[in-house]
Amino acid sequence: MKKPTLKERIIETALVLFEKNGYHGVTVDQIVTESGSSKGGFYHNFKSKDELLYYIHDVFISYVLEKAREAYDNFDTPVSRLCAMIQSFTKVFDLYKPHITVFYQESMYLTGEFNQQINEKRDDYRKLIIQVIHEGQENGEFRTEVPAEISAMAIIGMVNWTYKWFNKDGPLTIESIALIFNDLLLHSLLTEKAKNQEAVQAFLIKGQPIQK
Amino acid sequence: MKKPTLKERIIETALVLFEKNGYHGVTVDQIVTESGSSKGGFYHNFKSKDELLYYIHDVFISYVLEKAREAYDNFDTPVSRLCAMIQSFTKVFDLYKPHITVFYQESMYLTGEFNQQINEKRDDYRKLIIQVIHEGQENGEFRTEVPAEISAMAIIGMVNWTYKWFNKDGPLTIESIALIFNDLLLHSLLTEKAKNQEAVQAFLIKGQPIQK
DNA sequence: CGTTATGTACCGACTAGTCGGTCTGTTTCC
DNA sequence: GGAAACAGACCGACTAGTCGGTACATAACG
Incomplete structure (x- = not known):
């Protein structure tokens, strides 16, 4: 099992959070924090x-x-x-x-x-x-x-x-x-x-x- | 048919807007404007x-x-x-x-x-x-x-x-x-x-x- | 009856806070 | 050394909710 890329980690984290709290119940900051990343990392991977x-x-x-x-x-x-x-x-x-x-x-x-x-x-x-x-x-x-x-x-x-x-x-x-x-x-x-x-x-x- | 109260009008308006744009896709201001009401009127009727x-x-x-x-x-x-x-x-x-x-x-x-x-x-x-x-x-x-x-x-x-x-x-x-x-x-x-x-x-x- | 008091429905400018997105670095990797 | 990947402080637009005030009805009073 190769170590997951940041993009994959962000998606995984977002998925769990979205399922629980809904898309609008989750902020980009939360995703970034929970996935151990940053705003820069996020917006580097997603528009x-x-x-x-x-x-x-x-x-x-x-x-x-x-x-x-x-x-x-x-x-x-x-x-x-x-x-x-x-x-x-x-x-x-x-x-x-x-x-x-x-x-x-x-x-x-x-x-x-x-x-x-x-x-x-x-x-x-x-x-x-x-x-x-x-x-x-x-x-x-x-x-x-x-x-x-x-x-x-x-x-x-x-x-x-x-x-x-x-x-x-x-x-x-x-x-x-x-x-x-x-x-x-x-x-x-x-x-x-x-x-x-x-x-x-x-x-x-x-x-x-x-x-x- | 008795004329609808403001509360009813707000609910009707919100319903139509929510169905189309989702709860988070609609602001209180929109509801208020579309129903011909005001922020005050809204928060008088709803907490x-x-x-x-x-x-x-x-x-x-x-x-x-x-x-x-x-x-x-x-x-x-x-x-x-x-x-x-x-x-x-x-x-x-x-x-x-x-x-x-x-x-x-x-x-x-x-x-x-x-x-x-x-x-x-x-x-x-x-x-x-x-x-x-x-x-x-x-x-x-x-x-x-x-x-x-x-x-x-x-x-x-x-x-x-x-x-x-x-x-x-x-x-x-x-x-x-x-x-x-x-x-x-x-x-x-x-x-x-x-x-x-x-x-x-x-x-x-x-x-x-x-x-x- | 006219006047004053009181409760209720409603108005809308304003605010405090939030959140998506940007920008300027810094690190990592080839 | 240069490009890609990432960090995080910062920005500005937006929005739920507030608050002082108005309009109007009904009631109380003299």
Whole structure:
């Protein structure tokens, strides 16, 4: 493990502080003090406090988007693609919980240019989910009674909200939660016929309540 | 319609501004100017900018909690209770969208006393949902493979997230969205046997995709 | 009834403090 | 020695909150 650069240290510190106190609840002086740096060091690495916020957003959304694309490429059916995406996304909470909290709490304070770049990636992610659902509706595995756009937002909402309540030291691991999410989703989105396919059954939870 | 008091005018104005620019993106001076008031008028009605934020939070959460309790009291089966709660909650978006946006974006900036009071009501709401699911699991209508606590958070997440994307002028009314949410929920939470009951079937969507 | 007293809602110039950002060094590293 | 990385004193714009005052209503008084 190579020793972290000042830039990395600043980002780490800011992340922890932002998660706890919000972007506006943390001053540059605090970040600088806590990271054992200085104003000079900070502004040498970032054009502004805004840019730091942008970096944090970008690291997270870029990672998630890439993982979703990988999930899409590595599987070849709508069900397995969707499940893989949900799993990879949910698992990100272990790694990037502070990023995610900041992402959803503070994105409105991103200005102009920064805001636009993040929004593009966010849109790409949403479109990818909608696309998978559409593909599933076309091949008859997904119910068509519910519009794909709404299903997508329901999914995204369910998963995203996890940042408000997930606790690493709680009774369930993030992996268990990901399994539950997949189970809930498939039960609500698939046709009865599709649910009976063997390949799908593997994603559903049977019998006893899931445990850690 | 009686003419609004200054206090009401300030709250209305602040709501619109907060929704658009965030709590920290709006100054007291702006609120005062836009509402045709003054610093004095503002601080005569509110102890601080914080207290204004608290008021906005409280109006919304109190309303939602009351509606949920009504829903519980007016129905007598887990399924109908849950559906009624989801419907009343979802429909609130027409009425209180700015409150909700502020509620979820800015609640972290509520301090001490204020924060505590809001959290209590939020907890009460969550507990009520969990209770209904538990009751449904006990009478055999709800699946027991998934923990009630997680189901509850999945539901709350799905519904709450609506504030990020719902648009009054979009293709779907909030009532249609509420119906879809109920359909998705029941499909994922109920046992196969329960889904076939006539009383439950009424809450499910059949045939063609739902339209406005 | 007219006048004075009193409470309440509201006004707006002012202030004390804060915080993002700059500027002038100093150190580190090639 | 020169450039990049960093330190920290300093600045100025901005903002939540204050405070002395006004306008107006209702009540008390003679």
